[in-house]
Amino acid sequence: MGTSGTIWLKSAAEIDKMRASGKLLRAVFNELEKHISPGVTTGELDRIAHKLIVDAGAKPAFLGYHGFPATLCTSVNEEIVHGFPGKRHLAEGDVVSIDCGLFLEDWCSDSAKTYPIGKVSDEVAQLLKVTQESLYAGIAVLKPDVRLGTLSAAIQAAIDPHGYGIVREYTGHGIGREMHEAPQVLNYGKTDTGMRLKAGTVIAIEPMVNIGTGKTKTLADGWTVISADKSVSAHFEHTVAITEDGPVILTA
Numbered sequence: 001m002g003t004s005g006t007i008w009l010k011s012a013a014e015i016d017k018m019r020a021s022g023k024l025l026r027a028v029f030n031e032l033e034k035h036i037s038p039g040v041t042t043g044e045l046d047r048i049a050h051k052l053i054v055d056a057g058a059k060p061a062f063l064g065y066h067g068f069p070a071t072l073c074t075s076v077n078e079e080i081v082h083g084f085p086g087k088r089h090l091a092e093g094d095v096v097s098i099d100c101g102l103f104l105e106d107w108c109s110d111s112a113k114t115y116p117i118g119k120v121s122d123e124v125a126q127l128l129k130v131t132q133e134s135l136y137a138g139i140a141v142l143k144p145d146v147r148l149g150t151l152s153a154a155i156q157a158a159i160d161p162h163g164y165g166i167v168r169e170y171t172g173h174g175i176g177r178e179m180h181e182a183p184q185v186l187n188y189g190k191t192d193t194g195m196r197l198k199a200g201t202v203i204a205i206e207p208m209v210n211i212g213t214g215k216t217k218t219l220a221d222g223w224t225v226i227s228a229d230k231s232v233s234a235h236f237e238h239t240v241a242i243t244e245d246g247p248v249i250l251t252a
């Protein structure tokens with residue numbers, strides 16, 4: 001299953017299962033946050049996340065996905081997404097995007113957050129703030145029958161005034177029994193265009209934003225995506241259900 005095709009709507013009971021998956025994922029982030037500081041290696045963070053997930057009876061969603069070698073994606077500074085955890089020590093002034101997904105009882109949750117390491121420049125702090133706000137701006141427009149373009153446009157509208165580059169080659173996605181389901185969720189678009197999202201739709205919304213242009217490059221490892229101009233990048237993601245009562249963030 002990919003991000004094209006039919007959207008699989010989830011029942012209230014299924015959304016409850018996804019909520020449990022998202023709650024465990026949030027607990028993983030809460031534990032990681034105790035360790036994210038200058039000097040820690042991205043590999044140590046990966047080991048902590050892997051143990052928590054496996055000990056809870058869940059399964060890391062990224063490990064082995066198309067051959068991905070780790071539980072976390074750890075993307076530092078100009079790295080946008082899909083960085084490998086390893087021996088790199090995080091240093092004061094860096095930022096690291098931690099992206100993690102898991103399956104609990106066959107239901108997937110997916111979330112990402114970019115953390116400042118110690119004190120970062122005002123310019124970088126602003127990038128993190130705006131990117132996180134753009135995620136919440138998207139979530140805020142979700143309701144039954146909202147059009148996909150309206151969601152994408154809300155994300156874009158929160159970013160564009162700052163002159164940042166929105167990454168276009170990578171997108172959000174539907175999520176459920178598979179990590180990547182329909183629909184594809186773009187981080188740019190036009191209000192009142194595209195398909196209508198019914199109640200029961202669950203999506204992972206994940207703006208990726210660069211201080212420079214939105215152009216990307218993939219490193220020789222075949223995975224790590226960086227900004228083509230090497231400018232710092234930020235990435236925030238939540239798994240969100242659209243219900244009759246409005247949006248429910250399953251990974252909050």
Ligand code: MG
Pocket residue numbers: 099100101110111112206237
């Ligand atoms: Mg993710």
Ligand code: MG
Pocket residue numbers: 110111172173204206237
């Ligand atoms: Mg995702």
